[in-house]
Amino acid sequence: MLNxxxxxxxxxxxxxxxxxxxxxxxxxxxGRSLMDWIRLTxxxxxxxxxxxxxxxxxxxxxxKHNKKDDCWICIRGFVYNxxxxxxxxxxxxxxxxRAAGSDGTDLFDQVHRWVNYESMLKECLVGRMAMKxxxxxxxxxxxxxxxxxxxxxxxxxxxxxxxxxSLVTIVIYTKQKDINLDSxxxxxxxxSFRAETVIKxxxxxxxxxxxxxxxxxxxxxxxxxxxxxxxxxKKKENISWKCLGHPLENHNSFIPxxxxxxxxxxxxxxxKEDVTHDTKLFCLMLPPxxxxxxxxxxxxxxxxxxxxxxxxxxxxxxxxxxFSEFKEPVLPNNIYIYFLIKxxxxxxxxxxxxxxQIGDYISVSNPEGNFIISQLQELEDLFLLxxxxxxxxxxxxxxxxLTNIPSLRKVKLMFFNKTxxxxxxxxxxxxxxxxxxxxxxxxxLSAPAYEWSGKQGYISPALLSEFLERSSDTSRVLIxxxxxxxxxxxxxxxxxxxxxSKDEIHxxxx
Ligand code: FAD
Ligand code: NAP
Numbered sequence: 081m082l083n084x085x086x087x088x089x090x091x092x093x094x095x096x097x098x099x100x101x102x103x104x105x106x107x108x109x110x111g112r113s114l115m116d117w118i119r120l121t122x123x124x125x126x127x128x129x130x131x132x133x134x135x136x137x138x139x140x141x142x143x144k145h146n147k148k149d150d151c152w153i154c155i156r157g158f159v160y161n162x163x164x165x166x167x168x169x170x171x172x173x174x175x176x177x178r179a180a181g182s183d184g185t186d187l188f189d190q191v192h193r194w195v196n197y198e199s200m201l202k203e204c205l206v207g208r209m210a211m212k213x214x215x216x217x218x219x220x221x222x223x224x225x226x227x228x229x230x231x232x233x234x235x236x237x238x239x240x241x242x243x244x245x246s247l248v249t250i251v252i253y254t255k256q257k258d259i260n261l262d263s264x265x266x267x268x269x270x271x272s273f274r275a276e277t278v279i280k281x282x283x284x285x286x287x288x289x290x291x292x293x294x295x296x297x298x299x300x301x302x303x304x305x306x307x308x309x310x311x312x313x314k315k316k317e318n319i320s321w322k323c324l325g326h327p328l329e330n331h332n333s334f335i336p337x338x339x340x341x342x343x344x345x346x347x348x349x350x351x352k353e354d355v356t357h358d359t360k361l362f363c364l365m366l367p368p369x370x371x372x373x374x375x376x377x378x379x380x381x382x383x384x385x386x387x388x389x390x391x392x393x394x395x396x397x398x399x400x401x402x403f404s405e406f407k408e409p410v411l412p413n414n415i416y417i418y419f420l421i422k423x424x425x426x427x428x429x430x431x432x433x434x435x436x437q438i439g440d441y442i443s444v445s446n447p448e449g450n451f452i453i454s455q456l457q458e459l460e461d462l463f464l465l466x467x468x469x470x471x472x473x474x475x476x477x478x479x480x481x482l483t484n485i486p487s488l489r490k491v492k493l494m495f496f497n498k499t500x501x502x503x504x505x506x507x508x509x510x511x512x513x514x515x516x517x518x519x520x521x522x523x524x525l526s527a528p529a530y531e532w533s534g535k536q537g538y539i540s541p542a543l544l545s546e547f548l549e550r551s552s553d554t555s556r557v558l559i560x561x562x563x564x565x566x567x568x569x570x571x572x573x574x575x576x577x578x579x580x581s582k583d584e585i586h587x588x589x590x
Contacts, residue, residue, distance in 0.1 A: 123458070124457045127161065127204050134256055135206060135235060139209070143181045148180075151176065151177065152180075153176070155185050155188050155197060158306075159205070160205055199305075235255045236284070239252045243320065246314060248321060250275065250313070251308060251310050252284070253307065256307045257304065260302055262373045264277045265371065266372075267343070267370050268290075269345070272287070273286075273288050274343070275287075282334055282336055284334045287327070288326060289328055291325045297368050298311060298312055343445065344381075344444060345372075347417065347443070349436050349442065352438070356502055360420070361418060361419070362433070363418050364418075364442065364444060366416070372414075373414050374397045374417065376477055377452075378449035379396040380394070382445075383443035386429070394590055396473045402508040456558065457485070458487050459488055461558075462491040464493040465559065468502070470562035470564070471504050482516060489518060490519075493509065494524060496524045499527055522535060524538075557584050560586045560588065565589070
């Protein structure tokens with residue numbers, strides 16, 4: 081009989097079998113590879129069960145999460161809910177369970193030192209371990225987590241500051257994951273420094289009179305996965321600051337956004353170009369001491385003094401063209417804001433706006449609006465119904481979706497206007513449709529010239545049912561509507577009658 085060694089794979093001394101700490105791998109079920117895990121983390125699924133909130137975790141709270149289907153582990157002060165990861169863990173569930181409900185840093189370091197766990201588990205991040213409060217003898221600590229979870233709104237952010245010889249860094253800990261450069265608006269003027277962070281429907285304000293002078297420009301950085309914002313200021317003089325400054329109105333407050341007033345800064349008109357016979361592209365430049373990015377689908381208010389009274393009207397910023405790349409800005413400050421604005425000769429505000437000369441100033445507010453970018457996540461079909469300047473919110477939505485939503489199969493715009501001359505960016509839209517096969521545009525005119533061979537009339541159930549064709553029966557759909565109020569209201573009703581659900585429709589209104 082041949083002496084055949086028993087089949088063994090991986091080999092007894094293989095790195096696949098035994099890692100440095102003597103850890104053996106277990107066979108993973110199908111669909112549970114690293115790639116599958118990465119796909120899951122990018123799917124937008126809530127892997128912590130906390131709907132994107134980051135919380136402070138006490139030791140008592142951590143200990144409670146010690147079961148397979150509810151397993152929290154602390155690694156270097158950060159707490160992760162590893163239950164969704166269990167089946168994907170190459171070392172198997174039992175190994176992860178050894179650290180369940182406790183600090184697993186040492187265990188982790190024995191076998192995983194080389195693993196970039198921060199990135200692998202970033203969607204599982206629950207929050208940080210809370211500092212142990214110094215409690216009088218006999219008093220039991222209250223569970224901060226239970227308190228936080230019980231509350232309706234997000235947990236209150238906090239801030240801190242640090243300095244080097246030449247820099248002062250203000251750090252805002254938002255305790256929230258879906259934070260980006262749009263979330264924070266910074267204005268420095270005279271001796272007032274103001275940083276407003278928008279977290280869901282709440283606003284957190286750092287508002288101080290700085291103790292020393294700073295240079296005009298500053299940078300803003302966001303560490304998204306831990307919800308940290310850093311505002312880096314440059315000192316005018318290299319001296320040590322004893323304090324950041326003294327508090328101004330509402331400093332360190334965290335209140336519902338609806339309860340905050342609109343804050344304005346003066347922006348300079350840098351260009352104005354004709355787009356149609358009555359619509360112009362205005363470009364405004366933000367002051368160098370402002371960081372402001374208007375989120376996709378949101379609007380701002382423009383304010384002008386007209387006959388001694390300050391008049392305010394809402395406008396929706398657009399990109400400078402339909403072909404602008406929609407990426408995270410390389411520069412910390414996006415300094416230009418573009419608007420497509422129709423001038424109504426008999427209107428109150430727009431004729432005044434049209435009178436502005438290059439170099440003149442106009443006040444621009446902080447952004448407002450209820451569109452949230454997650455509405456586009458995992459979308460397959462995007463339908464845009466726009467009438468007249470109701471096209472403006474569609475511009476960024478369209479750019480963003482085509483550039484950032486990998487699941488997107490098609491985007492269709494139905495654009496309602498009176499005549500061909502009224503169509504904003506017609507040739508750009510046609511070029512885009514030619515260039516990107518996912519995009520289609522259809523123009524509908526209410527008062528066309530005799531030669532018009534395209535669609536005509538008003539928004540109607542017949543037009544909509546033909547237009548709103550899903551790419552499959554189960555495809556994820558969003559329909560955005562914007563135009564004169566009656567257009568939007570009628571459109572909404574028709575969409576409901578066509579059995580689209582509330583979640584599948586977004587109407588842009590004031
Ligand atoms: P208004 O004085 O409001 O008049 C508009 C028209 O109505 C004029 O033709 C006027 O003669 C007529 N009119 C006024 N009052 C009456 C009346 N009593 N009876 C009959 N007719 C009347 N617009 C854009 O161009 N671009 C944008 O990006 C944009 N974004 C917007 C975002 C939001 C959230 C909202 C709500 C609106 C947006 N608008 C936008 C519209 C904008 O806010 C103004 O309504 C528009 O610019 C008209 O302002 P106006 O003061 O010049 O005209
Ligand atoms: P417009 O040229 O007057 O109208 C555009 C098209 O819509 C025309 O074909 C028009 O037909 C049609 N229309 C108008 N009223 C209608 C109705 N009740 N039902 C069906 N169709 C209708 O539009 P505009 O002057 O550019 O005005 C655009 C509107 O969009 C403004 O009211 C503005 O406030 C709003 N807007 C809102 C937002 C927002 O909320 N975020 C953003 C931008 C713009 P006819 O004129 O031939 O009848």
